[in-house]
Each structure stands twice: as structure tokens, then as C-alpha cells.
Amino acid sequence: MNSERKTAPDTPVLRMQGITKRFPGVVANDRVDLELYPSEVLALLGENGAGKSTLMNVLVGLYRPDAGEIYVRGERVEINSPRDAAMLGIGMVHQNFMLVPTMTVAQNVILGIHDLAFVPNMREVSQRIRELSDRYHLQVDPRAYIWQLSVGEQQRVEILKLIYRGASILILDEPTAVLTPQEAEELGGILSVMQSEGKSVVFITHKMGEVIAFSDRVCVLRQGAVVATRNTEETTPRDLARLMVGRELLFRLDKQPAQPGSEVLVLRDVYATNDKALPALSGVSLAIREGEILGIAGVAGNGQQELAEAITGLRHIKSGELHINNANLTNCTPLKAIEAGVSHIPADRIRMGSVGDMPVADNIAMKGYRTPPMSKHGVLNRQRIGDFARRMIEAFQIATPAPRTHVKFLSGGNIQKTILAREIDACDTLLIAVYPSRGLDVGATESVRRRLIEQRDEGRGVLLISEDLDELLTVSDRIAVLYEGRVMGVLDAENADREALGLLMAGASAEELPGASSAVDEPGA
Amino acid sequence: MKLVLHKRETVSKRAVVLVPIVSFAVSLFLGGILLILSGANPLVAYGAMFRGAFGSSVGWTEVLVKGIPLMLTGLGVALAFRLRFWNIGAEGQLTLGAVAASGVALFWSQRLPSWTILPLAILAGCVAGALWAGLPAVLKAVLKVDETLTTLMLNYVAILYYEHLYHVTWRAPGYNSGTERFPEFAWLPRIAGRAHMGIFFALILAVVLWWMFKHSRWGFELKIIGSNPTAARYLGISIARSIVLTILISGALSGLAGALEVLGIARRLQQGVAVGYGYTAIIIAWMAQLNPLGVIMVAMMMAGLLVGGDQIQMRMRLPASVGVVLQGMLLLPMLAGSLFTEYALEIKRPEKLPVAGLQQDVGKEATG
Known part of the structure; x- marks a missing residue:
């Protein structure tokens, strides 16, 4: 995409000038200037709380700026609501998707469109969705229900929604946060198609790799203010990291070799179905010992979620056995799993992991x-609960105005820290x-990664499900690859290379790996 | 000048208190328009209502008479609503409570020591209400049957059964309708006028519930389930069990209201039990924001409206339904007002600018 960058584009399609937004106690945006040109991909880079999302929420009319001006195609505008934004061709895909789970993809796409027939012709809508999804490489079945879709697919629906409405300025809030490496790569393709169709994209991120891979220009925010705007070609990840954090960052974790003990978790030939009643786990056998981190690699939707739910008693195991600390806990209640010392940091922080209100x-x-x-x-001891919470808030550095602040007012990162504090404290055998x-x-x-390793070093078993290969390789001791609900192989993290993992994730069996058989253990015990 | 709403960072305590009060004022204002239209001076009418309800000891005791069932059903409904279990069957639960209590008072008096009858009748009322609410709760917990339908439909079953009983099966010889009078030892003692001991049940239970919501594990779990059932399940809370247990209690509270009503007021089963307390309880629960202590206050206010309404009918020849109309009108400003507990109002100076959308289309969509 970088090559497609036009030299000195004439007028910006969007200009934000001097945007200031204050929240009680913080200046989220401090006189931010931002320009976006036609057919451009602009990365908005910054740490959590740097003000990226706030700035974009101002642009789509969810927040009103305390000061500043917005110009769209050269004209000064005031955006009071997402509808205003939509009329100006501005649309946003939020980090937490705004879809109605009980409705189909097609219904969600047309939801909220104003000039719609009283009885919309759903066949036509579906047809158009198929056309668009072909053109933009956004594969998704218009008739599927949202609750049946993986997070990655839901994101595609969100993007489709905007394109369907003819948005010309698309804002993607941390689009790859929920994607597999492959899906993230596909997103790159999607972005370049959008570019060639004349659309402009702002994507919010804190990953340097994406900035380099996807963007033409990058705008770095720190503590609410713009610290630099660069052409992507003229910058390096190290450069960007320094700008973003304000200091040099070390991309390394100190980790001692694992000291594995006895088995805390054993899965034997476990079968389970997903929400669509389709097979999700097909004969999974795995074992985790105390003092070891087992990573689970795989493309989203290959049974990871179901695996976590089966172990924690949230999903019915159709056949097979689950043992935790040598006790058979197959199809136990979630409470039993908790009492057995199993902690669970769920994928969905807001819907499952926390109570916002x-x-x-x-x-x-x-x-x-x-x-x-x-x-x-x-009877609850409110005093003790308060003490405990204050201790945890400090230990986990949860940025909250007060312990009694409702969780829904926290940022995503702080919600995660809240969950982490609770789960790590409760963890006794398996995380x-x-x-x-x-x-x-x-x-x-x-x-977060340090905490996981810390748990391992304290003798707990850790199951780490991740789509980030770097994370899996740096944090885990062994890595199992899930593909279509089966364990394709278990690799030693030390010797595992990306290529082998990638092949297994794509469905190659362990034997097919070039000379890797020595590094591959037999799954299970 | 322009009014702008934006989401509050935290829930405003002040708004929680102010909203019901302002809503009440707004509904009085709207009711005033209605009174003017029907040719009455609203100030005079409201004055008459207020004096009728609270201006005399008779008024006061009558307010209590109506307030007791409203409090208890209000508590029951508020409890269920905390779980997001839409129990709109308080009316039926109350009615069956009255039936069960009457059954004990009428037919067990000969067989059991007389001192056991009153407590047993009260208990029977609770059990009947609990079971009547328990049925939809079990259906919901096990089969996920929508409770709004089942609780509502069961009201009709209960009410028709009750009518059949006092018209036919249990009718006292020589009467057109209504049962025999209960034996005197089955009467619930009165404290003043027709106001009976039931008020103590209501007050004590309200305090107990309030304390439980705040300080008990049960209350904590109710809050979690009500706010986020998915998280509740993940946290190891058994939702089915909580729903059934809690709704049994919810129904028992309404059943208790029915039992106290027949044992304390008519002292026989006759017409006048199912007069809508169970439906008014829904408004009360909302207005009280599901707070048990709030329920007590709102129930008294609602009872005042009912009694006052009766009064202006007698004094001003206005329809008694004015009170009921005012009650109905309360809900609307109330619901509109609850917006302000989550959103703050801000006044913006005008800025002449091209605007793409509607001016008043405020940031309500903000979800963070």
C-alpha cells in the first residue's frame, strides 16, 4: 500500500483542528490537529488512554469536543450524532461491536438505514451484501445470525455495514485486536481495496507492525496530544515506539526455564459442539502440568473458545473426560471448576468477564x-471487600477514579486488569x-504476560489461548495447535518456529512438518 | 441556546432522589390540565385530595389500608425486577394468597386449635403466592419460557378461580356472593380504624429486604444476575436456582398481601380482593427504583392518591378515577426522568454552523 501513496494530495477530505476534549480529571484530547487525505490509510498510534478512541468518538459524534473545529471536504461541520457522521460519509467500527446478536447479518447491515422500504427486500439486500463482500474480500453469510459468528466475522459485518451505507471515511478502532494473523493480513488486502475505491481509512492501533504494514501516514498520540505525524515510509518501528511511549521499550520478557510438576489438567478425547450445534472439539487430548504454560495456537473459530468453556464447566462435554488435579470434573458446574481452583480470563471482557453496572x-x-x-x-463484609479491592487496584495498577466507580466507565485495558486481579487472586491450580x-x-x-509467567513460577498450570504468535512463543513453554477442533501437534516453544506453527494452524499434520517430528510430542498423556 | 445530553461518568445520587420527586410534580401538572378540562380548579381539587387522604385520622388509616397491599406487592415485584424477571403476576399471586388464607380460616378452624389458625392462614397465603409465582419461575429456569406471558396469564386463572369460589363453591348460604365470615380468632388485629397489623409485616420486610440487597451474598448475586447473566454463569452462580428461589419469595410477598387483606379487612372472601394492587405495584417498584425503602414511601403516596381520589369524588363530584389517572400519568415522566440518572443535561450557547443532522438529536447513542 505504501507504494500507492499519492504524492502531495490536494485537499484533505477531513481536517480536525484544535480538538480538545476534557473528562473529569483528564484532558483526553489536547488541541489535536489531524488531516486525512483521499485514498489514504492513516494510522492513529498511541497507548491505551492516549486519546485515540476519544478523538474518533468526537469525529463520529459520540462525544462533543470542548473546543476545536472539524472540516469535511473543506466545509466546516458540526457532528452531533453518529447519524450526522453517517450523512457526511463517516463511519466507525468500534472495538466492542454494535451488532444485534439475535438478528441476521443482512438485518444488522440495514438496521438504522433511513431511506429503507417499509418491508425491505431481504433477497436484494443479501445479494448486495454478497457483491460487496466479494469485492472487498469480506466473506460472510448474509443469512447467518450474529451470535453464531466468530469475533473476526462480526468485524467483517461491521465493516460491511459501513460500506453498504456508502461511507467514504472509515474509522477502525483496533481492528486487528480481534483477528488472527491470517485475518489481519486479509484486513491489509481489504484496506488496499478500499483505498483503490477511493475511500479513506483511519485505523487506531498500538501495534507498530500494523502501522508499517498497512498505513501511508501515521499520527502518534501521547497523553492526548499529537507528538508526531510521519510518512510511514520514513519511519521505523523503534522510532514509533519511542514516540508512543516516550521512552525506549524492551520487547523482551525475562523467563526462567519451566519446572513442571504433576499434571493439573488432563483432557482425554474430549468432544463438544459450538453454539450452532456443530462440532467444535473433536477428540481433544491435552495435559498441563503445574509450573508450565501451555499455549494454544490456532485461527479463531477452531475450537479455542469452546476448549476454555469446556474446562470451566460452561460448555457441555459430549464425550471424553476432564480431570483437574486428578479429580474427574467432566461436565461439572462452573462453580465446581472455580472451587477446584480454576481461574478463567474470558475472551469477552464486557459480556462475560465483568459486570459493567x-x-x-x-x-x-x-x-x-x-x-x-x-x-x-x-453476609458480606463490605469493609474487607473494600480493603481487598483497594489492595488489588494498587497491585494491578487499575486506573479507576474510585473503587466504587462502575466498571463500564473504565477503559478496555483497565477492565481487563480488573478481571486479571480477580482471577489471578482466585487462581489455585489452573489459569x-x-x-x-x-x-x-x-x-x-x-x-499481563508477566503475571502469567508469575503464576507459572508459583506452580500453577497456565493455559494460554492466543492469536498472537509472538505472545505464544515468548510466554508459553509448549504450544499446542488447534485446527477444526483437533490438536494437530504440541511443540516445544523453544524449538518451535513460526513456519511449523503456521502449517499446523493451516491444517497440516505433525508428520507432514519438515523434520519437525522430534519437536512434536504426542498430544495428551 | 441548545440543550445537550451527555452520559454521566458515574450514576448521580442526586438524580436518583430528584427524579421521582420531579416526575411527581410533572404528573400533577399534567393532571391539572386534565382537571381544568373537566371544569375543576386543580388547586382546589388537589387540596381536597390531600386533605382527604392525609387531613384526618380516617383518611390516614384508609391510606394505610390501601398502602399495606401496595407495599407488599411492590416489594415482591421490585424483588423480581432486580433479577430482570418481569413478574407482572402480583395480582394473581395476591388473589391466590387471599384464597388460601380464607381456606384455612374457613375450613381448618374446627380441626385445629384456634390460636394456630391466624398464623397458618398467613403462612398459607405466602405459600400459595409463592407457588403461583414459582410455576412461571420454574418454566423460565428450566425451559426458558417467557415469564411476562406466563405471570400475566396466570393472573386470570387465579382471579377467575377466586370469583368462582366466592360466588359458588364457598358461598355462604343465604348470600348472593361471599363466604361466611371467618371465626374471630382468625381476624388480623387492627391498630386504628380499618388499618391492621399488616403494616408491621410490610415495614419489617422492607427493612429486611433492603438490608439483604445491600449486605447479603444473596443480594450480591441477584445484582450480578440482574446486570449480566452471562457473567453470573461464568462466575459460578446458578441462575436457575436463584431465579426459582427469588421468585418464590417474590410471590410469597404478594400472597402475604392477599392473606392480610382478607384477614384484616373483609374477614371473609368476597368481591374486592383483586382490585389492581398487583398492577399498581409495577409502577411502585419502578418509581422506587427497586429500592425496598423507596417502595414503602411510593406505596404510601400511591395509596394517598387512591384515597384522595375517592374523596374528591364525594366532595367535588369529580370521577374518582382522577386518582387512578394521576397514577398512570406518573409512570411516563418517571421513565422519561430516569434518563437523567445516567445522562447529564448541559446548556450550550448557540453556534451558527451547517449541521448535517437534527439539532436535538443528542448524544444518547453514546455507549462509550
Whole structure:
């Protein structure tokens, strides 16, 4: 894409000038200037809380700036609502998708369109969706229900929604945070198609690799202010990292060799179905020992989510056995799994991992509230809960105005820290972390990974499900690859190379790997 | 000048208190327009209503008479609503509670020691209400049957059964309708006028529930389930069990209301049990923002409206339904007002600018 960059494009399609947005206690945007040119991909780079999302929310009319002006195609505009933005051809794909789970893809796409027939011709709509999805490489079945789709597919629906409405300025909030490496690559293709169709894209990210791969220009935000705007060609990841964080960053984790002990988790030939009642796990056998991190690699939708849910009692195991600490916990209740010392950092922080309408303190206490000192004879000890929460907020550096602030007012990274605090404190035998650093900034990611290793070093088994190969390779001790609900092989993280992992993720069997058989263990025990 | 709404960072405590009060004022204003249209001076009418309800000891005790069932059903509904279980069957649960209590008072008096009858009748009322609510709860918990339909439909079953009983099966000889009067030892003692001991049940239960919501594990789990059932399941809370247990209690509260009503007021089963307390309870629960102590206050206010409405019918020859109309009108400003607990209002100076959309299309869509 970089090559497609036009030299000195004439007028910006969008200009934001002096945008300032204050929230109680913070200046989220401080006199931000931003320009976007036609057929351009602009990366908006910054750590969590740098003000990227706020700036874009101002642009789509969700927030009103305290100061500043917005010009679209040279004309001064005031954007008071997403509808205003849509009329100007501006659309945003949010990090947390805005889809109606009980409706189909086609229904979601036309939802909220104003000049719609009273009874929309759904066949026509579906047809048009298919055309668009072919043209933009956004494969998705218009008749599928949203609740049946993987996160990656849901994102495609969100993008389709905007394109269907003819948006010419697309804002993608951390688009790759939910994607597999392959899907992320595909997104690159999608972006270049959009570019060639004359659309302009702003994508919010905190990953340097994406900036380099996808963007023409990059605008770096730090603490609400623009610290630099560069042509992507003229910059390096190291450069960007320094600008973003304000100091040199070390992309390394200190990790001692694992000291594995006895097996804490054993899965034997486990079968389970997904929400669509289709096979999701087909004979999975795995074992995790105490003091070891087993990474699960795989393209999204190959059974990772179902694996985590089967272990934690949230999903029915059709056949096979699940043993935790030598106790048969096949199809136990979620509570039994919790009592067995299993902690679970779920993929969906907002819908599953936290209760937005309850205070941070309560959310932190949601595992420990059953037992003393937090409760006795069914009575909560509010004092102890508050103390505990304050301790955790400090230990995990959760940025919250107060322990009683409702979780829904926190940023994604801080919600994740809240969950992490609760789950790590409650963890006794096994920690299951599903995409734990998804959408977190560099600093927060580092601290999450450290916590996982810390748990391992304290003798717990850790199951790390991730789509980030770097994360899997740096954090895990062994890596199992899931493909269509089967374990394709288990590799030693030390010797595993990306190519072998990639082949397994694409469905190659362990024997087919070039000379890798020595590094591949037999799955299970 | 332009009004702009934006989402609050935290839920405003002040708004939580102010909204019901302002809503009440707004509905009085709207009701005033209605009164003017029907040819009455609203100030005089409201004055008469207020004096009728709270201006005399008779008024006060009658307010309590109506307030007790409203409080108890309000508590029951608020409890269910905390779980996002839309129990709109308080009316039926109350009715069956009255039926069960009457059954005990009428037919067990000969067989059991007389001192056991009153407590047993009250208990029977609770159990009947609990079971009547428990049925939809089990259906919901096990088969995911929508509870709004089942609780509503069961109201009709309960009410028709009750009517059949006092018209036919249990009718006292020589009467057109209504059962025999209960034996005196089955009467619930009165404290003043027709106001009975039921008020203590209501007050104590409200405080107990309030405390439970705030300080018990059960209350904590209810909050989690009500706010995010997916998270509740993930956190190891058994939703089915919580729903059934909680709704049994919800139904028991309404059943208790029915039992106290027959044992304390008519002292026989006759017409006048199913008069809509269970439906008004829904408004009360919302207005009280599902807070048990709030329920007590709102129920008293609602009872005041009912009694006051009766009064202006007598004094001003206006239809008694004015009170009911005002009640209905309360809900609208109330629901509109609850917006302000989550959103703050801001006044913006005018700026002459091309605007792409509607001016008043404020940032309500903001979801963060």
C-alpha cells in the first residue's frame, strides 16, 4: 500500500483542528490537529488512554469536543450524532461491536438505514451484501445470525455495514485486536481495496507492525496530544515506539526455564459442539502440568473458545473426560471448576468477564465473596471487600477514579486488569487465559504476560489461548495447535518456529512438518 | 441556546432522589390540565385530595389500608425486577394468597386449635403466592419460557378461580356472593380504624429486604444476575436456582398481601380482593427504583392518591378515577426522568454552523 501513496494530495477530505476534549480529571484530547487525505490509510498510534478512541468518538459524534473545529471536504461541520457522521460519509467500527446478536447479518447491515422500504427486500439486500463482500474480500453469510459468528466475522459485518451505507471515511478502532494473523493480513488486502475505491481509512492501533504494514501516514498520540505525524515510509518501528511511549521499550520478557510438576489438567478425547450445534472439539487430548504454560495456537473459530468453556464447566462435554488435579470434573458446574481452583480470563471482557453496572470493587470481589473474610454465613463484609479491592487496584495498577466507580466507565485495558486481579487472586491450580492481552497497550500487555509467567513460577498450570504468535512463543513453554477442533501437534516453544506453527494452524499434520517430528510430542498423556 | 445530553461518568445520587420527586410534580401538572378540562380548579381539587387522604385520622388509616397491599406487592415485584424477571403476576399471586388464607380460616378452624389458625392462614397465603409465582419461575429456569406471558396469564386463572369460589363453591348460604365470615380468632388485629397489623409485616420486610440487597451474598448475586447473566454463569452462580428461589419469595410477598387483606379487612372472601394492587405495584417498584425503602414511601403516596381520589369524588363530584389517572400519568415522566440518572443535561450557547443532522438529536447513542 505504501507504494500507492499519492504524492502531495490536494485537499484533505477531513481536517480536525484544535480538538480538545476534557473528562473529569483528564484532558483526553489536547488541541489535536489531524488531516486525512483521499485514498489514504492513516494510522492513529498511541497507548491505551492516549486519546485515540476519544478523538474518533468526537469525529463520529459520540462525544462533543470542548473546543476545536472539524472540516469535511473543506466545509466546516458540526457532528452531533453518529447519524450526522453517517450523512457526511463517516463511519466507525468500534472495538466492542454494535451488532444485534439475535438478528441476521443482512438485518444488522440495514438496521438504522433511513431511506429503507417499509418491508425491505431481504433477497436484494443479501445479494448486495454478497457483491460487496466479494469485492472487498469480506466473506460472510448474509443469512447467518450474529451470535453464531466468530469475533473476526462480526468485524467483517461491521465493516460491511459501513460500506453498504456508502461511507467514504472509515474509522477502525483496533481492528486487528480481534483477528488472527491470517485475518489481519486479509484486513491489509481489504484496506488496499478500499483505498483503490477511493475511500479513506483511519485505523487506531498500538501495534507498530500494523502501522508499517498497512498505513501511508501515521499520527502518534501521547497523553492526548499529537507528538508526531510521519510518512510511514520514513519511519521505523523503534522510532514509533519511542514516540508512543516516550521512552525506549524492551520487547523482551525475562523467563526462567519451566519446572513442571504433576499434571493439573488432563483432557482425554474430549468432544463438544459450538453454539450452532456443530462440532467444535473433536477428540481433544491435552495435559498441563503445574509450573508450565501451555499455549494454544490456532485461527479463531477452531475450537479455542469452546476448549476454555469446556474446562470451566460452561460448555457441555459430549464425550471424553476432564480431570483437574486428578479429580474427574467432566461436565461439572462452573462453580465446581472455580472451587477446584480454576481461574478463567474470558475472551469477552464486557459480556462475560465483568459486570459493567457494578463497582470495580465488587467486580474484583466476584470470586472471593463466597468465603471468609469477604463473607460469613451469607453476609458480606463490605469493609474487607473494600480493603481487598483497594489492595488489588494498587497491585494491578487499575486506573479507576474510585473503587466504587462502575466498571463500564473504565477503559478496555483497565477492565481487563480488573478481571486479571480477580482471577489471578482466585487462581489455585489452573489459569485459563483467553486472548488476555487483546486490545491492550504495550505496557499493559507486558504486565499481563508477566503475571502469567508469575503464576507459572508459583506452580500453577497456565493455559494460554492466543492469536498472537509472538505472545505464544515468548510466554508459553509448549504450544499446542488447534485446527477444526483437533490438536494437530504440541511443540516445544523453544524449538518451535513460526513456519511449523503456521502449517499446523493451516491444517497440516505433525508428520507432514519438515523434520519437525522430534519437536512434536504426542498430544495428551 | 441548545440543550445537550451527555452520559454521566458515574450514576448521580442526586438524580436518583430528584427524579421521582420531579416526575411527581410533572404528573400533577399534567393532571391539572386534565382537571381544568373537566371544569375543576386543580388547586382546589388537589387540596381536597390531600386533605382527604392525609387531613384526618380516617383518611390516614384508609391510606394505610390501601398502602399495606401496595407495599407488599411492590416489594415482591421490585424483588423480581432486580433479577430482570418481569413478574407482572402480583395480582394473581395476591388473589391466590387471599384464597388460601380464607381456606384455612374457613375450613381448618374446627380441626385445629384456634390460636394456630391466624398464623397458618398467613403462612398459607405466602405459600400459595409463592407457588403461583414459582410455576412461571420454574418454566423460565428450566425451559426458558417467557415469564411476562406466563405471570400475566396466570393472573386470570387465579382471579377467575377466586370469583368462582366466592360466588359458588364457598358461598355462604343465604348470600348472593361471599363466604361466611371467618371465626374471630382468625381476624388480623387492627391498630386504628380499618388499618391492621399488616403494616408491621410490610415495614419489617422492607427493612429486611433492603438490608439483604445491600449486605447479603444473596443480594450480591441477584445484582450480578440482574446486570449480566452471562457473567453470573461464568462466575459460578446458578441462575436457575436463584431465579426459582427469588421468585418464590417474590410471590410469597404478594400472597402475604392477599392473606392480610382478607384477614384484616373483609374477614371473609368476597368481591374486592383483586382490585389492581398487583398492577399498581409495577409502577411502585419502578418509581422506587427497586429500592425496598423507596417502595414503602411510593406505596404510601400511591395509596394517598387512591384515597384522595375517592374523596374528591364525594366532595367535588369529580370521577374518582382522577386518582387512578394521576397514577398512570406518573409512570411516563418517571421513565422519561430516569434518563437523567445516567445522562447529564448541559446548556450550550448557540453556534451558527451547517449541521448535517437534527439539532436535538443528542448524544444518547453514546455507549462509550
